[in-house]
Amino acid sequence: MNIRITHIDIYTEQEIIRDGSLLLSDGVIASVCRTSEETADATRVINGTGLSVVPGYIDAHCHGGGGYDCNQGTEEALVKMRTFYGRHGVTTLYPTLAADLLPALEQGLQAVRSVMRQNQAGETEIAGCHLEGPFLNKVYKGSQAEDAILPMTDDHLRFYETYSDVIRRTTIAPEVGHNLDYFPALRAMNIQLSVGHSCAEYNEVLAAIEAGATSVTHLYNAMSQTKKTGSFRIGGVVEAALTQDALYAEIICDGYHLPNELIQIAYRCKGVGRLSVCSDASRAAGVVTHGDTIHSCGETYVVENGVVMNSTRTSLASSITPVDKMVRHLIFNVGLPAIDVVRMTSGTTAKMMGIFDRKGSIAVGKDADINIVDAQFNVVKTFCKGVPVGGE
Structure with missing residues (x-):
């Protein structure tokens, strides 16, 4: 079926096409033009007057939502x-496993592998897993399970090899043990390497970049920054992320993890092409707002004031905010240009994950993953590979 959406503002990578027309055919974007220039027929026409169309959102760091999370290790949880x-509005999702014992991680990865094989049009694509740990630094563990955190060994490299078809991104602290030595082998498996939960000094991050690191995980959160050594100050992961063009910076923009001014600094330093918005959401997203506790990886967390914290309320754990709400926060509260925010939730993340050839922008030949949004950027309708999510 061909679907043409007319009289709609189209957010491309380069510009906003006013009164545009978009043709979806056989799961891909077949044409992008102004409504006055359209020529091809369509079996269904949608009048988009007063609306806009943006690329489907891509979330490369998401632990759970709707009452379920990836660490449950079941297909049911991932389907939910x-x-x-x-x-x-998320058309591509990378379910994220938090640090856990290896048998539990294997169960989670097997479930992701199974659900990946069931991907179909009209549903959010599960594109692989983000393994956030367990090869982290306990000093910056955040709310990760400390007992599960350990340095990487040859046995763990074989673990990655076994699941190299599933693990598309992994968060590692390069300064711990021999973790850095394994970076080249992991990159050879086409796994994106992200520095996070790390005490690394600036030069250690540079070494990680040289070894294959391409991003940092949740900028500002659970990472080192400027410190004084003797009479002198040295930078940490934060400063490396803000100054090194080789690194994408993933950032949580829920209005709780970071104040607006830190988001503004990141935006000005990295630019739209290197700043990727993630939810880092927990299973509480969409079901809990305040006062309840949740359990994951043997740990207990509390939800208060719009965010998840550890049981002692000394550390933020994750968000309860999907990316579509972060889009609205960035536009209407932080004050960033809408066209840039759209890129930070789609195209930039697609480039970071190596899938921009088929996803992340509205362009001819790419997957027809799109969101129709209103003037307040509420999602009105989502299409995954040209098929409406939830049916007509």
Whole structure:
């Protein structure tokens, strides 16, 4: 079926096409033009007057939502996550495993592998897994399970090899043990390497870049920054992320993890092409707002004032905010240009994850993953590979 959406503002990578026309055919974008220039027929026409179309959102760091999370290690949990985020405009999702014992991680990865094989049009695509740990630094563990954190060994490299078809991104602290030595082998598996939960000094991050690191995980959160050594100050992961063009910076923009001024600094330093918005959401997203506790990886967390914290309330754990709500926060509260925010939630993340050839922008030949949004950027309708999410 061909679907043409007319009289709609189209957010491309380069510009906003006013009164545009978009043709979806056989799962891909077949044409992008002004409504006055359209020529091809369509079996269904949608009048988009007063609306806009943006690329489907891509979330490369998401632990859970709708009452379920990836660490449950079941297909059911992942299917529920996929359904929940499909209702929030996420067309590509990387379910994220937090640090856990290896048997539990294997169970989670096997579930992701199985659900990846079930991907179909009209549903959020599960594109692989983000393994956030367990090869982290305990000093910056945040709310990760400390007992599960350990340095990487040859046995763990074989673990990655076994699941190299599933693990598309991993967060590692390069300064711990021999973790850095394994970076080249992991990159050879086409796994994106992200520095996070790390005490690394500036020069250690540079070494990680040289070894294959391409991003940092949740900028500002659970990472080193400027410190004084003797009479002198040295930078940490934060400063390396802000100054090194080789690194993408992933950032949580829920209005709780970071104040607006830190988001503004990141935006000015990195630019739209290197800043990727993620939810880092927990299973509480969409079901809990205040006062309840949740359990994951043997740990207990509390939800208060719009965010998840550890049981002692000394550390933020994750968000309860899907990316579509972060889009609205960035535009209407932080004050960033809408066209840039759209890129930070789609194209930039697609480039970071190596899938920009088929996703992340509205361009002819790419997957027809799109969101129709209103003037307040509420998601009105989502299409995954040209098929409406949730049916007609």
